[in-house]
Each structure stands twice: as structure tokens, then as C-alpha cells.
Amino acid sequence: MTLKPSWVASANAADHPFPLNNLAYGVFSRGDDDPRCGVAIGDMILDMRAAEQNGVIDLGDTALFELPFWNDLMEEGPAVWAALRNRLTALLAQDAPERDRVEPLLVPMDGSEMHMPFMVSEFTDFYASKNHATNIGTMFRGKDNALPPNWLHIPIGYNGRASTVVVSGTPIRRPHGQSKAPDADAPTFGPSRRLDIELEMGAIVGTGSEMGHPVTVAEADAMIFGYVLLNDWSARDIQPWEYQPLGPFQAKAFATSISPWIVTRAALEPFRTDTPPRERELLPYLQEPGPMLYDIDLSVSLAPENGSATVICETNYDQMYYSAAQQLAHHASSGCAMSPGDLLGSGTISGPEKHQLGSLQELTWGGKEPIPLADGQSRTFLEDGDTVTLSGVARGDGFCIGFGTCTGTILPALPDPFSR
Amino acid sequence: MTLKPSWVASANAADHPFPLNNLAYGVFSRGDDDPRCGVAIGDMILDMRAAEQNGVIDLGDTALFELPFWNDLMEEGPAVWAALRNRLTALLAQDAPERDRVEPLLVPMDGSEMHMPFMVSEFTDFYASKNHATNIGTMFRGKDNALPPNWLHIPIGYNGRASTVVVSGTPIRRPHGQSKAPDADAPTFGPSRRLDIELEMGAIVGTGSEMGHPVTVAEADAMIFGYVLLNDWSARDIQPWEYQPLGPFQAKAFATSISPWIVTRAALEPFRTDTPPRERELLPYLQEPGPMLYDIDLSVSLAPENGSATVICETNYDQMYYSAAQQLAHHASSGCAMSPGDLLGSGTISGPEKHQLGSLQELTWGGKEPIPLADGQSRTFLEDGDTVTLSGVARGDGFCIGFGTCTGTILPALPDPFSR
Numbered sequence: 001m002t003l004k005p006s007w008v009a010s011a012n013a014a015d016h017p018f019p020l021n022n023l024a025y026g027v028f029s030r031g032d033d034d035p036r037c038g039v040a041i042g043d044m045i046l047d048m049r050a051a052e053q054n055g056v057i058d059l060g061d062t063a064l065f066e067l068p069f070w071n072d073l074m075e076e077g078p079a080v081w082a083a084l085r086n087r088l089t090a091l092l093a094q095d096a097p098e099r100d101r102v103e104p105l106l107v108p109m110d111g112s113e114m115h116m117p118f119m120v121s122e123f124t125d126f127y128a129s130k131n132h133a134t135n136i137g138t139m140f141r142g143k144d145n146a147l148p149p150n151w152l153h154i155p156i157g158y159n160g161r162a163s164t165v166v167v168s169g170t171p172i173r174r175p176h177g178q179s180k181a182p183d184a185d186a187p188t189f190g191p192s193r194r195l196d197i198e199l200e201m202g203a204i205v206g207t208g209s210e211m212g213h214p215v216t217v218a219e220a221d222a223m224i225f226g227y228v229l230l231n232d233w234s235a236r237d238i239q240p241w242e243y244q245p246l247g248p249f250q251a252k253a254f255a256t257s258i259s260p261w262i263v264t265r266a267a268l269e270p271f272r273t274d275t276p277p278r279e280r281e282l283l284p285y286l287q288e289p290g291p292m293l294y295d296i297d298l299s300v301s302l303a304p305e306n307g308s309a310t311v312i313c314e315t316n317y318d319q320m321y322y323s324a325a326q327q328l329a330h331h332a333s334s335g336c337a338m339s340p341g342d343l344l345g346s347g348t349i350s351g352p353e354k355h356q357l358g359s360l361q362e363l364t365w366g367g368k369e370p371i372p373l374a375d376g377q378s379r380t381f382l383e384d385g386d387t388v389t390l391s392g393v394a395r396g397d398g399f400c401i402g403f404g405t406c407t408g409t410i411l412p413a414l415p416d417p418f419s420r
Numbered sequence: 421m422t423l424k425p426s427w428v429a430s431a432n433a434a435d436h437p438f439p440l441n442n443l444a445y446g447v448f449s450r451g452d453d454d455p456r457c458g459v460a461i462g463d464m465i466l467d468m469r470a471a472e473q474n475g476v477i478d479l480g481d482t483a484l485f486e487l488p489f490w491n492d493l494m495e496e497g498p499a500v501w502a503a504l505r506n507r508l509t510a511l512l513a514q515d516a517p518e519r520d521r522v523e524p525l526l527v528p529m530d531g532s533e534m535h536m537p538f539m540v541s542e543f544t545d546f547y548a549s550k551n552h553a554t555n556i557g558t559m560f561r562g563k564d565n566a567l568p569p570n571w572l573h574i575p576i577g578y579n580g581r582a583s584t585v586v587v588s589g590t591p592i593r594r595p596h597g598q599s600k601a602p603d604a605d606a607p608t609f610g611p612s613r614r615l616d617i618e619l620e621m622g623a624i625v626g627t628g629s630e631m632g633h634p635v636t637v638a639e640a641d642a643m644i645f646g647y648v649l650l651n652d653w654s655a656r657d658i659q660p661w662e663y664q665p666l667g668p669f670q671a672k673a674f675a676t677s678i679s680p681w682i683v684t685r686a687a688l689e690p691f692r693t694d695t696p697p698r699e700r701e702l703l704p705y706l707q708e709p710g711p712m713l714y715d716i717d718l719s720v721s722l723a724p725e726n727g728s729a730t731v732i733c734e735t736n737y738d739q740m741y742y743s744a745a746q747q748l749a750h751h752a753s754s755g756c757a758m759s760p761g762d763l764l765g766s767g768t769i770s771g772p773e774k775h776q777l778g779s780l781q782e783l784t785w786g787g788k789e790p791i792p793l794a795d796g797q798s799r800t801f802l803e804d805g806d807t808v809t810l811s812g813v814a815r816g817d818g819f820c821i822g823f824g825t826c827t828g829t830i831l832p833a834l835p836d837p838f839s840r
Contacts, residue, residue: 122542122582127666141665148664153607154598158666159579159673162542163757164631173632175754178574178703187573189703189753211584211675212593214837235754244568245561246547246578247667253579253756255631283598283609285838333609334595334655335837336673337583417634417755418705 001270003399005094008106011042017393017402018042023088024261024404025226027068028112035068035115040261041092044106051105056091056098059084070118070262074206074225074340081206081225085266114260117228118204120165121341123256124331125200125232126157128322130276132350135362140240152280155322155330157344160232161253165343168229168259168406174384174413175254177238187241191413194236194367195382198348199300199358199390201317202230202258203324205344211337214329218289221325223338227268227294229259229390229406230345236361236381256345259390259406267401271295271394273318275326285333292323296394296403298349300358305385305409308374312363315356317392319349384412421690423819425514428526431462437813437822438462443508444681444824445646447488448532455488455535460681460824461512464526471525476511476518479504490538490682494626494645494760501626501645505686534680537648538624540585541761543676544751545620545652546577548742550696552770555782560660572700575742575750577764580652581673585763588649588679588826594804594833595674597658607661611833614656614787615802618768619720619778619810621737622650622678623744625764631757634749638709641745643758647688647714649679649810649826650765656781656801676765679810679826687821691715691814693738695746705753712743716814716823718769720778725805728794732783735776737812739769804832 004020005012011019018024018040028045029035038045048065051057057065059080064072073084091102127133130147133156137146150156174195180187206225209215215223232252239251272291296317303309324344332338348358357363360381363371367380382388387410392403424440425432431439438444438460448465449455458465468485471477477485479500484492493504511522547553550567553576557566570576594615600607626645629635635643652672659671692711716737723729744764752758768778777783780801783791787800802808807830812823 137665150598150600150607150661150664153600154662156662156666157669159581159669161579161756163759163762164755166631173755176634177754178570180570180573186700187570187703189705211586212834214596216838238754241570242574242576243665243667244570245557245663245667246576247663247665249577249579250750250754250756253751254754280606283607285609330670331673334597334658334670334674335584335593336581336670339583342583414632418636 002397004089006041006092007094007096007099008042008044008092014398015400016042017400017404019399020089020092021396021399022263022267022401023085024263025070026117026261027115029115030107030112037065037068037070039088040109043109045109045112046102047105047107056101056105057087068115071341077207078222081264081266085264114167114169116167117260117262119341120162120343121339123160123162123165123343123345124157125160125252125345126155126322126327126347128155128320128327128347129349130321131319131352132348132358132362135350135357139361139366153282155327157327157331158247160256160345164254165256165258168257170257170408171411172233172255172408173411175235176413176417177235177250178241179237180241192235192237193381195410196234196236196360197300197388198232198234199298199313199315200230200232200348201346202228203328203344204228204262205328205338205342206340208340209332209338212335214285214335215332217286217325217329220328220332221292223328224265224324226262226264228262229392229403231257231388231390231406231408232345233257257406257408259403261404263401263403268294268394270396271401275323276321286326286330288323288326292325293318293320294394296392299391301389302373302379303387304373304377304383307377309389310373312371313355313358315349315351315358317349319351320346382410384410386410422817424509426461426512427514427516427519428462428464428512434818435820436462437820437824439819440509440512441819442683442687442821443505444683445490446537446681447535449535450527450532457485457488457490459508460529463529465529465532466522467525467527476521476525477507488535491761497627498642501686505684534587534589536587537680537682539761540582540763541759543580543582543585543763543765544577545580545672545765546575546747546767548575548740548747548767549769550741551739551772552768552778552782555770555777559781559786573702575747577747577751578667580676580765584674585676585678588677590677590828591831592653592675592828593831595655596833596837597655597670598661599657600661612655612657613801615830616654616656616780617720617808618652618654619718619733619735620650620652620768621766622648623748623764624648624682625748625758625762626760628760629752629758632755634705634755635752637706637745637749640748640752641712643748644685644744646682646684648682649812649823651677651808651810651826651828652765653677677826677828679823681824683821683823688714688814690816691821695743696741706746706750708743708746712745713738713740714814716812719811721809722793722799723807724793724797724803727797729809730793732791733775733778735769735771735778737769739771740766802830804830806830
């Protein structure tokens with residue numbers, strides 16, 4: 001596939017994240033306006049509420065863009081998703097006959113504020129990069145118990161907290177929590193001193209499944225509406241003390257950031273790639289009928305307050321051992337009902353090389369090996385004022401499918417978190 | 421406190437679960453009618469939608485009972501909760517002057533179908549009965565590692581799945597899942613053969629908390645709207661294979677049943693009781709300023725298909741080491757935002773005696789000691805057609821505060837779960 005030219009000139013640059021091939025879905029506002037759904041095209045946003053109100057977009061009897069969330073479209077299912085994508089492509093293509101109707105509906109991305117693109121129904125986080133699981137396992141449980149015996153058979157995941165999934169740009173308050181030093185007799189409660197990131201992709205479930213009815217991997221793939229970048233902020237001092245025996249809880253519950261633009265599965269089709277060879281044969285319900293991972297370059301940068309940004313990680317989504325489709329099929333395997341708006345975090349994406357590690361825990365080997373930053377600084381874990389930015393892009397022949405960025409700046413812990 | 425007499429005669433029996441002292445909140449329908457909110461009074465239900473429409477109930481400018489859920493009332497906060505309870509008490513008391521306006525709004529409980537009383541925002545399950553934690557720990561990790569070192573310091577919990585919380589009476593499909601026999605080389609996928617129950621109480625969060633802001637135990641207590649019975653169905657063969665290192669997932673995700681009537685915190689006030697003495701001093705953020713547990717008798721019965729029911733467990737909610745208020749305070753301690761409609765499962769409630777154990781896993785010691793049932797039957801784990809019924813009641817001086825029952829019948833596993 002090559003670039004699809006658009007009459008929105010900025011969309012035609014070979015390195016622009018939002019060409020006509022992409023058509024990413026977000027929610028924006030300008031000034032005092034209400035937030036509303038919009039589609040990214042070059043440096044502009046197509047106002048979907050206005051487009052639906054004036055009839056440029058008409059997907060049936062029900063208004064799908066009255067609310068500032070993409071959930072209503074998700075619930076319509078894949079046929080309507082395809083119809084919308086076809087219609088948008090026709091409206092924005094180089095020689096679109098309806099250009100005059102559409103042009104007044106475009107607003108500049110510059111100066112627009114982005115909001116959560118969808119209502120998160122439930123959030124599940126996985127643990128599906130083998131390099132990450134091995135690294136974390138080595139640090140938490142020792143080299144001999146690094147990879148749990150179930151890891152090569154199950155896309156391991158746990159339910160996370162949906163109420164604290166926030167859009168890129170939302171400041172992240174350093175959390176308080178319980179932790180215990182290895183040699184201490186009792187735990188203490190205070191601000192986390194080992195605040196970390198996790199570079200992940202988030203898959204958004206678009207169509208649900210019925211309680212009591214598992215889905216195949218192929219069905220799961222078709223249920224996925226799109227993908228976002230996801231930063232699963234983590235408190236590495238709270239986590240080891242609390243996580244046995246029932247898994248991470250408050251170490252992960254305080255915040256998860258996502259990028260504001262949903263890149264649809266349709267836009268990513270040219271970038272499908274296979275998961276790595278299986279080291280143990282998977283049970284049939286988890287076997288993929290085709291390539292369901294994507295070739296997406298990912299990076300993380302870290303900038304101290306008033307300082308320059310340093311790229312601290314460059315990796316690729318193709319490092320996952322399990323695809324989102326496999327994770328979703330496993331999630332529904334017991335008959336767990338899946339809902340439109342469910343968000344599945346891939347788990348931290350780490351490659352085999354040092355510069356490909358997706359968390360500070362791994363990059364600094366548990367805080368023992370500080371990483372250098374620009375301006376002579378260094379880091380083990382995050383300091384107040386640090387800004388972390390995830391970026392993602394799939395690179396095609398003369399075009400890109402970009403995710404934009406997912407950023408967050410660390411605010412100091414509340415001095416007295418219980419005062420009002 | 422003694423019985424508050426009502427002009428609804430059935431509500432005045434000393435052993436009736438729904439006297440005027442209770443005023444439990446549910447959602448009901450009759451025949452082809454839409455589900456709507458109702459209040460239990462004796463053998464009758466007060467139709468709240470009708471009461472609001474004709475002005476008998478008027479809590480302000482906004483209609484609170486248009487939707488068949490109690491969430492809209494929850495969001496109004498404790499002052500409105502108290503105003504409604506006062507108004508209902510005045511309307512239904514022995515010599516209520518407005519009896520003639522209210523009587524036409526009553527419908528018989530008999531013949532009414534009960535629905536989910538609220539929309540579950542997120543579901544969190546805890547592990548806060550010391551007897552249960554010790555028993556399960558012994559079976560899963562051995563006697564020496566039974567109680568994890570954090571257990572006396574943290575009300576341990578994990579995020580569960582809200583999409584499969586169902587109302588009492590909903591049939592429970594036996595789930596499929598991955599399990600591995602201890603001596604097997606690889607796991608298999610098939611119907612669970614160790615299907616279990618967990619006797620729990622569910623606390624319903626009525627008012628939310630802001631992201632980034634923990635709450636005190638006293639604030640947490642005030643945020644709780646009410647309580648229900650909760651059966652956390654569990655697949656004990658899926659659980660041990662999947663739960664390391666990130667906690668239970670599909671073993672718990674397929675179904676959770678709750679009783680249909682929300683018993684408000686206000687109704688339970690006379691039954692407050694202290695948690696047991698602390699074995700280790702808790703960190704200040706978890707210390708209770710007063711009694712926040714409740715004296716509620718609980719029981720479980722099991723009836724085979726076409727067979728008689730046998731009571732297999734009798735215990736009390738006062739067996740918990742941590743109260744729901746402590747659990748909620750811990751849940752928000754990292755700044756995790758809590759939402760109206762969040763459901764917190766207490767964790768299995770087991771007493772120290774054999775007949776006080778709240779799961780078959782404990783009652784049969786991992787399936788090794790079958791328990792006798794009526795009609796010469798016995799059980800290790802649940803069989804198809806079995807009906808499990810939880811019951812709960814707080815016993816006052818000449819009156820009861822009843823929870824009614826929480827039941828579920830096991831359907832056979834789907835022969836081919838992936839066929840359509």
C-alpha cells in the first residue's frame with residue numbers, strides 16, 4: 001500500500017502521522033466548546049458532530065456522534081465501522097466531489113484540546129512480552145523462577161482499574177502507598193519512591209461477547225476496534241509488598257495514560273505481522289489463524305522539569321509473544337462477557353537489547369544502574385516534574401500511520417493526602 | 421432498637437426479613453412491565469417510579485427513579501439517602517396519614533421478578549477473613565506459607581470483573597478453562613471439574629472519590645451505600661494454574677451472583693460490631709475510629725437437582741479481619757478514584773469451625789473430604805443442576821434485617837463452546 005492522497009495538503013507528507021490512510025478517531029474541544037468526536041486528517045480535525053448534524057455523515061437512523069465518545073460507533077459493529085471509513089475516505093480523498101461541504105467542518109489540530117476518546121468499560125492489563133516477563137521475574141523472584149511455568153501457555157493478565165485511565169497530558173500525582181523494606185519489621189505508608197512507567201499498546205474492544213460464550217482468536221481479532229499507546233504507571237516499591245498472592249493492586253491503580261487518537265484496526269491492516277515462533281505449542285483455543293500482531297515502532301522519552309528530552313527506549317510492538325486477539329480470546333475463554341469500550345493493555349513491550357526495555361525497572365535493573373539523560377542528568381526512577389512521552393508509528397511505503405504521543409508529567413505527592 | 425410497626429401487616433412479624441426497620445432497595449418487574457426501582461416492605465414492594473411520578477416521593481428537581489437502577493440516588497449522597505429513608509419511614513409507619521396515597525403503589529413481592537439493583541461500575545474482591553486466607557493458603561502454598569507476610573497489614577484485594585456480576589436466580593454456566601494436573605507436562609482446556617462457591621458480603625460504594633485523593637476509614641464508611649450477599653463462583657482447577665504471578669483471572673471472571681435487595685448502611689446501624697483484635701498494629705490510614713463490621717448471620721445451602729437442600733455452612737460477617745470501610749480506604753489509598761456503583765466483595769467469610777467454612781474448597785479440604793447432603797448424597801465440588809443459596813439476616817430485638825437470598829443453579833458446560 002502507498003499513500004492515499006488527500007485534498008488536505010498537510011496529510012500528504014510522507015512522515016505525517018495522520019494521512020488519509022490513517023483516519024484516527026479522537027475527542028476534542030476548542031476554547032469553551034463542548035468536547036466532541038473528531039477525525040484526524042493531516043494537521044486538521046474533522047468535526048464529526050457537525051458532519052453528522054448537517055448530513056455529510058449519515059450512518060443510519062441513530063445519531064452516533066451526539067456524545068463525546070466513540071462508544072456509540074463501536075457498538076454498531078464492523079459493518080458500520082467499515083461504512084464510516086469508506087465514507088470518510090471518499091470525503092477527504094484528493095478529488096473528492098464533496099470537498100466544499102467538508103472543508104467548513106475542519107478545525108486546526110493546533111489549539112484543540114484532546115479528551116478521552118472513549119468511555120473505558122473495564123481495563124485489563126497483560127504481561128505478554130517475554131523479555132519483560134523474564135526481566136521482571138528475575139528481579140522479583142530470582143533467575144531460576146523468572147518465567148512462571150504457565151507463561152508459555154497463557155497470555156497472563158489481571159483486571160486493572162478503569163476509573164483512573166486518563167488521556168495523554170493529564171498530570172500524574174505521585175501516589176502514596178504501603179511498602180516494606182526487605183530488612184524492615186513492618187511496612188510504612190508514604191509517597192512512592194520508585195515511580196515507573198510501562199510502555200504498552202492498548203487494544204480497544206469494539207463489539208462485546210455474551211456471558212457464558214467464549215470466542216475464537218479470529219472472532220476476537222474482529223471484535224477489536226483499534227489501538228492506542230498506553231503508559232501503565234507503576235509504583236515499584238508498593239508492588240512487591242502487596243502483589244502476593246492476588247496480584248498488583250494499588251501499585252497500578254492510581255493512573256494509566258492513553259494516547260488521544262484511536263488508530264483503527266483497519267488502518268493497521270498493512271502492518272500485520274506474526275507473533276514469534278512458539279516455544280511450546282499453544283492449546284487450540286489460543287492458536288492464531290493468521291498474523292495478528294503489528295509492526296509498530298515505539299519509543300519513550302523522558303524530560304526533567306525545564307530540561308531536554310532523552311529517548312530512553314526504542315522498541316517495536318512485534319516483540320510481543322501474544323497478540324491482543326489472543327489475549328482477548330483468553331479473556332473470554334471462561335465465558336467472561338466482554339463489552340464495547342473494554343481496554344486491554346498489552347503488557348510492557350521490551351525487546352532483547354538494553355535500549356529496547358519498556359520500563360525504568362528494567363532499564364535501570366531495579367534502580368541499581370542509573371540511566372544517563374541529557375544535560376548531565378540521570379535517573380533510576382521518576383522524579384517530580386519529569387515528563388514521559390510515548391510515541392508510536394507504523395512505517396509504510398511513502399506514508400506513516402502515526403499514534404501521536406502519550407505524555408504525562410509527575411506532580412509531587414500530596415503533603416498530607418488525608419487533609420481536605 | 422425494636423420493631424418499627426408498619427400498616428403493611430406482613431412487615432410486623434418478628435422474623436420477617438423486610439420490616440419497616442429495613443427498607444431494602446431493589447429493581448423489579450411484573451409480567452411484561454419494564455423493570456423499575458422498588459422498596460421492600462413486608463410481602464410487598466413499593467413502586468418507586470410510580471411514587472415519584474405521582475409526587476408521593478419528591479427528592480428535588482431531578483427524577484431519581486426513571487432508570488431501573490439505584491445509581492442515580494447513590495450519586496445524590498448521604499443527605500438525600502437520609503431524606504429518602506425518613507420519607508419512606510413516614511409513609512409506611514403504623515399511623516401514616518398518607519397511607520391512602522401509598523397503598524395503591526404497593527405490589528406483591530410474590531410474582532415479581534427481581535433484576536440487578538444497580539449498575540456495577542467496577543468490581544473488586546478482597547481476601548479478608550483470616551480463617552479463609554489461612555485455609556486456602558495452606559492448600560495452595562503449604563502450611564508454612566499459609567498466611568502471606570503482608571496479610572496482617574493490608575486488606576488484600578484484586579480487581580474482578582464487573583460485566584459478569586448477575587442477580588440472584590441467574591443460572592450459572594459451568595466454565596471452560598485451562599488447567600494442569602500437577603504431574604502433567606502441559607495444560608488442557610475443558611470444563612471446570614472443581615466448581616466452587618464463595619460466601620461473601622458485597623459493599624456498594626454510593627459516593628465516589630476523586631482521583632489522586634485517598635480517603636480516611638471514616639470517610640470510606642460514609643461512602644458506603646449498602647450491602648448485599650455475594651457468591652463469588654470459582655473454578656478451583658483453573659485458579660492454581662493461572663494465578664501466579666498476577667492473581668486470579670478466568671477462575672473468577674465467569675460469574676458473580678448478588679442478592680437482589682440492597683440493605684442500606686442505615687438499616688444495619690444497630691448491628692455494628694468491632695473487627696477482632698489486631699495481631700499486628702495497623703498503619704494509621706487503616707485504623708478504624710469505631711465499629712465498622714456488622715453482626716449478620718450467614719448460611720449456605722446446597723440442593724441437588726430435584727433434591728432436598730442441605731445447609732452446608734453457618735457463619736457470621738463478624739468473622740472478617742477487615743471491614744468494608746477499611747477495604748475501601750485501602751482501595752483509594754494510592755489515589756485510585758472510586759465511583760458510585762463500585763462493588764467490593766468482602767472475600768470468603770469463614771469461621772474457625774468446620775461448619776463455618778464459606779467455600780467447598782475449605783469444607784471438603786480441597787476435594788479430599790466429601791461433605792454429606794440430604795437423601796444420602798455427598799459433594800466435593802458442584803455438580804450440574806446443583807442450586808446454591810446464600811442467606812443473611814441481622815437479628816434485633818423483636819425484628820430482623822434480612823437480606824433475602826442469593827441463589828444460582830449450575831448449567832452443564834457448553835458441549836462445544838466455540839460453535840455458533
